Amino acid sequence: MTRTDLDPKAAAPRRNPRPAMLALAGAAVALALTAGIVPRWQGHAVLQQRAQAAQTPIVSVVQPRAAAAAHDIILPADVRAYEDAAIHARVNGYLRHWYADIGTPVKAGQLLAEIDAPEVADQLRQARADEATAAANYQLASTTAKRWQDLQATNAVAQQETDQKVADMNAKAALLAAARSNTSRLAQLASYTQIRAPFDGVITARNVDTGALIDAGSAPGQGRELFHISAGTRLRVYAQVPQDVSAAMGPGTQAWLTLPQAPDKRYPATVARTAGAIDPVTRSLRVELDVDSQDGRILPGAYAQVHLEVGAEHAGLDLPANTLMFPAGGPTVAVVGPDNTLTIRHVALGRDFGTHVEVLDGLQASDRVVVNPGDGIVAGMTVRVAAPAKRDPA
Incomplete structure (x- = not known):
């Protein structure tokens, strides 16, 4: 009896463990490679996607809206009195008294001040005396001429002498008219010693006091302004x-x-x-x-x-002003198409509302217009559209 017959384990063939160990080692290496290389491949792919996305510009867009048929414009304005006048003196003298101060409401013709001008009063009296003399001379010449005309009707005096008397009467009449005009002028000048309001209004300035020397005139270097009056109701x-x-x-x-x-x-x-x-x-x-x-x-x-x-008769589209570009060919805008590619369009501008403008031609209401287009914006460029920009109220 042999040993193999006695021991069953000894009769079975012996297995070699090396192939199993090699298989296990290969599996471990494969797992290691998979755990190290695959994430790197994935990271590289993500990096490429991010790099490609970074090369695609992100833009904000806005859609045009209908422009208002009417709009308000705000302009700086200057408010002035409906009637405004600087009051100067017409005669020389001293201010006797003033009756209206700054802020006083006055009526047309109301007395504002009085000027003491005795020279004008003396000239007026002299003129009236000259007028009386001229009137007496005319009366005498008129009576004489009438008598000579009656005598000439009976051929008692010569025609030449009668014509002389009539001519003398006419000359005296002219002198009387001149004397009356001079009296009227001086009377008008004397009335200017009373400073009166030319219209209803408010005194906005008073530049003189009692006793001040008053010079006539309004030109620079002549008389200063006495009062300033403004009509403030309108x-x-x-x-x-x-x-x-x-x-x-x-x-x-x-x-x-x-x-x-x-x-x-x-x-x-x-x-x-x-x-x-x-x-x-x-x-x-x-x-x-x-x-x-x-x-x-x-x-x-x-x-x-x-x-x-x-x-406006025909209102266009309303667009923010920061969407416009101004190349040499005229104003343009960048429009994002359905495939996110850019086109550059020329537009015709209408009314300028300040922060927004009216576009009369070149756009549709459904167009997506780029806001704040940069210098790198060119036609045919692919872009990514961000959230729509918010419009300010018109």
């Missing part, structure tokens, strides 16, 4: 309207004013007249509006803002 408001909207301005156009001290209040006004011509320096039209003083709430000389409503 005011004139002046504004410069830009040329592009000047055609819409005309008498009767409704407007309103706002004041810095009361920005929440509107004061109605009406365009009364325009200059009828564009100022070649400012390229604007001067308009004048009438406005009530609102019981003194609007004062002459104040700064105000005038709001004018300007309409």
Whole structure:
């Protein structure tokens, strides 16, 4: 009996463990390679995607909307009194007394001050004496001429002598007329010693006191201004309207004013007249509006803002001003197509609203327009569209 017969384990063949160990080692290496290389491959792919995405610009877009048929323009305005005058003296003298101080409401013809001018009074008395002399001489010449005419009718005197008496009468009549005109002139000059208000208004300045020396005239270096008067119940408001909207301005156009001290209040006004011509320096039209003083709430000389409503016959599309580009060929915009590629379009501009403009041609309401296009924006570029930009209220 052999050993194999006695031991069953000894009769079975012996296995070699090396192939199993090699298989296990290969599997471990494969797992290691898979754990190391695959993530790197994935990371490289992600990096490539990110690099490609970084090369694609991100833009914000906005869609045009219908422009308003009418809009308000706000212009700085100058408020002035409807009537405003500087009052000067017409005669030399000393101020005897003044009767109206600054801020005093006065009526037309009301006495403001009196000037003491004795020289004018003496000249007036002399003129009246000269007038009386001229009247007496004319009366004598008239009587003499009538008598000589009666004598000449009976051929008692010569025609030549009668003509001389009639001519002397006419000369004396001319002298009387001159004397009366001189008296009237001096009487009018004497009336100027009383300074009176030319119209209803308010005294806005008083520059003299009792006893001050008064010089006649209003030219520089002559007489100083005695009083300044303004009519404050009705005011004139002046504004410069830009040329592009000047055609819409005309008498009767409704407007309103706002004041810095009361920005929440509107004061109605009406365009009364325009200059009828564009100022070649400012390229604007001067308009004048009438406005009530609102019981003194609007004062002459104040700064105000005038709001004018300007309409358009055919309103276009409204677009933010920061979407425009201005190359040499005219204004353009960048439009994002359905496939996210850019096209550059030329547009025709209409009204300028400040932060937004009116586009008359070149766009559709459904177009997506790039906001703040950079210098690198070119036609055919592929872009990514961010969230739509918010529009400010018009």
